[in-house]
Amino acid sequence: MLFGLSLASPLLAQTPTAREPTAVIASRVEQARWSDPLEALGTLKSDESVTISATVTETIQSLEFEGGEHVEAGDVLVRLSNDQAQADLRAAKALRDQRQAQVDRLSQLQQRNLGTRAEAEDSRAQLRQAQAEVEALQAQLEDYTIQAPFSGVVGFRQVSAGTLVSPGTELATLDQLDRMKLDFQVPATALGSLAPGMSLTATSAAYPEASFQGEIAAISPRVDSVTRSASVRAILDNPERQLRPGMLMEVTVARRQRETLVIPEAALIPEGERHYVLVIQEGEDGKTVERRRVRVGERRPGEAEVLEGLTAGDLIVNHGAERVRDGDAVRLLGITDDETSVRELLRANRDAGDA
Template identity: 60%
Template sequence: MISSRRRLTLLIGLALLVLSPLVAAQPPTAVIAARASLAAWSDPLEALGTLRADESVTLSATVTETIAELTFEGGESVAAGELLVRLADDEQRADLRVAQALRDERRNAVNRLAQLQSRNLAPRADVEDARARLRQAEAQIQALEARLADTRIQAPFAGIVGFRNVSVGTLVTPGTELVTLDRLEVMKLDFTLPERALGQIQPGLALTATSAALPDTPFRGEIASIGTRIDPISRSITVRAELANPALALRPGMLMQVRLESAPREALVIPEEALIPQGQRQFVLTVQSDGEAYRVEEREVRIGARRAGEVEILEGLAENDLVVAHGTERVRDGQPTRLLGILDDDTTVPQLLRRSRDAAEVNG
């Protein structure tokens, strides 16, 4: 009588004999691969920053006088040195004419005394006193010209003037704000980063900034300078960047979202979906040529940083190695496989699957 264990063994053997041809007849599992390639890579840092004009000033009066002329309406571009506000200057001009007349009189006196002194008809001391009085008159003219210049408010640099909030005839005093002036072709962007990021940044590092007001328009710039002190409370450092603003779309005071591309390098990259995590370890299935067919081989890799849909490979793969990017759950180490295609910038998984279905319909 055959024992139960022996009977079970015979049944399993018969089942394997029956199923082996069926298993062997199954076609290799189809997969889609991607190629490990070198790509530009960086470790992103993100922050919030506030815009400042490249140059910004509020022009104010330095004397007490009434406004005689305004040459701007607000919002227009002005050139460096262009007159913006002229204060009443009749009194200053009259004083200047008096001083100029006194200068001319004393210059004539110096010339007469010099001629007499050359013929020994006037003491040398009189000539020196006359020249001193002439220098005094010339200094008085310089002071009056400076006072006259205080009545003319000019643009110290080219830029865009702000709103006009004063009118002709307004009495102004020293410190009265007359107009703002901003240079906007280049913007300064101030933001803070954690202290630990200090070793990842340096002047010249590229960045991209976006604003809620212009969400679809990225503005590119670079770090111009790094603060010299760490805030002891927040443990952060202030960084200043410069952004080009040729269309003048940015304005001082805007809140910007900043993204810095720190530690730029060339990295070996594969699609993130090719990873097979096993605890703390990461594996991929490489596609190996087996004559006219293919088979998969499991390989452990060490990964670095990740970004949308991609992962940096530090160890375990070489450039141009093929890895299974679609179908990892259907194949195992050493199993034969059929390669449907290789992903690239112009080819997607849906496109490859569609081509495979179309080919099967044609052949069927």
């Protein structure tokens, strides 16, 4: 008698059940704009900046600004007392008129041969001298009215009406804020990858939700022999005048801008120096994954550049790769994009299961 199970035994007739497809979340391989970022800290300066001061010693007659307001080029900011200058100008004009009358009289006498030519020439020279004195006093009189040399925002005034001021006394500041200069330092080793016209992004702790776009305007021709760094100047548009001189900015320069393939960094499967991804393939029996080696370029937060191994539009596993092997069947829960995250897809599928 043989002990054991016969071929007709129902236990042997049973076959293993097929493995259920593994649930995964995927992402599309996208062609996107990419650059190698260079980060630095910079300080803002006004596009144009000047300290308003007097050029003569006199008392302030009136101040035409309060501080903080926008003024146009040519607007009067300060008026100085000019009574003495006006009196000197009137005296100079009277002397000029006297010399003019003398020239006219001598010219008439010369025409009648009653005057000498030397006297006429001497009187004309005295008239030119008097006219020059009038013009000089008129030019000096302009110094008593201080105007804005360009359009900008005037700073707080430092003096009051009646104050005696002298040349060099600071009255206020004037800054042109529609455009800003941003100066920052870069290592000398990075100079080969920088050029005027390259775009950059700047942010400030004062406006954490905002970013300001600009471009490199100039690169210093000298490298500091101690720090081995060079100065770079960029220009930022500031139409709303949010930025102020002296602010600290975090700068990111976009170097080597190019179109390249981009995938979520979470989709990469590292093995030593190699990287792999799981590409979802559509077959007659459903979706399966193919383990594919890729060559990775630069990285930025949450994303990686792919140089070889994928094409735009490929569907790759972004979440759940640790539970899947090459050739396994998968069930797609959703595809992430700029508006849909992995967390949102997991929550949506969990809610659908509860329902």
